[in-house]
Amino acid sequence: MAAPTKTATLTIDGKSYELPLLSPTLGPDVVDIRKLYAEADVFTYDPGFTSTASCESTITYIDGDKGELLYRGYPIEQLAEKSHYLEVCYLLLYGELPTQTQMVDFETRVTRHTMVHEQVHNFFRGFRRDSHPMATMVGVVGALSAFYHDSLDINDPWHREVAAIRMIAKLPTIAAMAYKYSIGQPFVYPKNSLDYAGNFLHMCFSVPAEDYVVNPILAKAMDRIMMLHADHEQNASTSTVRLAGSSGANPFACIAAGIACLWGPAHGGANQACLEMLREIGTVDRIPEYIKKAKDKDDPFRLMGFGHRVYKNFDPRAKVMKESADEVLGLLGIHNNETLKVAKELERIALEDDYFVSKKLYPNVDFYSGIILEAMGFPTSMFTPIFALSRTVGWISQWKEMVGDPTQRIGRPRQLYVGAAHRNYPDVAAR
Numbered sequence: 001m002a003a004p005t006k007t008a009t010l011t012i013d014g015k016s017y018e019l020p021l022l023s024p025t026l027g028p029d030v031v032d033i034r035k036l037y038a039e040a041d042v043f044t045y046d047p048g049f050t051s052t053a054s055c056e057s058t059i060t061y062i063d064g065d066k067g068e069l070l071y072r073g074y075p076i077e078q079l080a081e082k083s084h085y086l087e088v089c090y091l092l093l094y095g096e097l098p099t100q101t102q103m104v105d106f107e108t109r110v111t112r113h114t115m116v117h118e119q120v121h122n123f124f125r126g127f128r129r130d131s132h133p134m135a136t137m138v139g140v141v142g143a144l145s146a147f148y149h150d151s152l153d154i155n156d157p158w159h160r161e162v163a164a165i166r167m168i169a170k171l172p173t174i175a176a177m178a179y180k181y182s183i184g185q186p187f188v189y190p191k192n193s194l195d196y197a198g199n200f201l202h203m204c205f206s207v208p209a210e211d212y213v214v215n216p217i218l219a220k221a222m223d224r225i226m227m228l229h230a231d232h233e234q235n236a237s238t239s240t241v242r243l244a245g246s247s248g249a250n251p252f253a254c255i256a257a258g259i260a261c262l263w264g265p266a267h268g269g270a271n272q273a274c275l276e277m278l279r280e281i282g283t284v285d286r287i288p289e290y291i292k293k294a295k296d297k298d299d300p301f302r303l304m305g306f307g308h309r310v311y312k313n314f315d316p317r318a319k320v321m322k323e324s325a326d327e328v329l330g331l332l333g334i335h336n337n338e339t340l341k342v343a344k345e346l347e348r349i350a351l352e353d354d355y356f357v358s359k360k361l362y363p364n365v366d367f368y369s370g371i372i373l374e375a376m377g378f379p380t381s382m383f384t385p386i387f388a389l390s391r392t393v394g395w396i397s398q399w400k401e402m403v404g405d406p407t408q409r410i411g412r413p414r415q416l417y418v419g420a421a422h423r424n425y426p427d428v429a430a431r
């Protein structure tokens with residue numbers, strides 16, 4: 001980055017401090033406050049990080065006002081139309097689109113790592129038989145560091161590369177195994193003749209007793225879901241991965257931390273919560289009751305699948321996902337089941353309602369992805385694992401970017417302490 005030419009001035013008690021203004025390739029300038037504490041003896045306060053850039057990155061750019069999402073500069077709409085998930089993985093990991101030879105090599109490397117060590121099967125069997133697949137995934141991905149000692153040295157670029165490929169390759173296998181385990185079916189080994197998305201469908205839906213043929217339209221829709229979820233700059237789970245990694249933790253542990261964070265209903269868990277909400281609403285005539293609850297300040301209820309911290313115009317992923325939903329539902333002949341009717345009417349009302357319009361609350365990616373995944377035959381408990389396996393490439397790209405940066409330091413926020421001031425320890429009888 002070029003040396004800053006602009007500065008911002010902060011005045012505290014009549015004393016002024018010059019702070020460099022950094023100019024990004026895209027987006028607003030950033031005030032560099034790194035030396036503020038040392039020079040002015042103050043911290044900044046920004047819970048929720050609404051005004052704070054936590055790192056420098058070259059991977060993903062979001063313009064929330066325009067509703068724009070770029071992976072390495074390429075608009076998500078172009079990638080969704082022309083690219084495919086593994087190509088996007090290459091782009092996110094290495095910064096450029098691959099040549100044909102590079103693509104073949106990358107696909108071969110990923111394909112060769114799709115199986116998990118056979119002992120991982122035993123590890124799975126320690127979980128309760130009806131465990132939520134996300135609970136299983138957090139545990140199994142964390143445990144990978146116990147199985148793959150040969151890719152744990154974060155200071156070795158080759159170890160970092162192997163760990164990245166392993167995770168991109170194995171996450172679909174682990175997610176499918178978590179699903180199979182939760183429904184009591186045998187694990188299905190990956191089939192490397194299939195493409196990435198088709199292989200995932202195969203591992204989820206085939207059983208040894210019958211032949212299973214992957215529907216290419218459903219595989220394409222799955223590929224698109226994966227692509228739309230591949231990265232989203234410094235969201236909660238990615239920031240978790242970076243923070244965990246900043247201490248030097250191994251990559252498998254960092255991705256497990258990201259999966260744990262993603263599970264929350266305000267983040268990746270929203271796709272499951274959204275479909276469950278649509279089912280709970282049940283019929284169109286009950287929508288006003290739920291809209292009323294969503295507006296009530298004393299009611300914690302929120303319309304799941306609506307709103308976003310950054311997108312204040314529309315979520316470009318939701319736009320592509322909506323088109324995909326129409327395609328998949330058309331293919332499967334699902335035209336007007338009750339959940340779909342509720343979803344369509346809820347979307348219509350919320351887009352016109354003053355509360356949602358004034359607060360800029362639009363349907364987000366999770367509103368439509370659940371509809372497609374349900375139509376494909378996935379139970380709601382698999383929605384967030386699919387988000388997790390798709391986001392793995394984003395997490396690992398961000399982690400690699402951070403670890404490869406020689407100026408990287410441990411992440412250590414400060415606080416605004418509002419607890420008790422100094423006091424003396426009282427004897428138990430005096431309390």
Ligand code: CMC
Pocket residue numbers: 232235265266267268270294295301302303304305306307308309310359361364365366
């Ligand atoms: N339903 C009703 N009201 C809402 C909603 C909602 N879904 N989302 C935000 N609001 C209201 C909120 O009550 C607040 O009102 P007021 O200003 O009167 O206090 C205002 O809008 C701003 O909300 P906020 O909580 O300050 O916004 P945030 O940026 O901290 O939260 C969010 C963003 C996505 C967590 C939130 O919109 C939400 O909880 N949405 C539902 C969960 C969801 O769909 N999450 C998936 C996000 S997209 C996938 C991903 O990348 O993770």
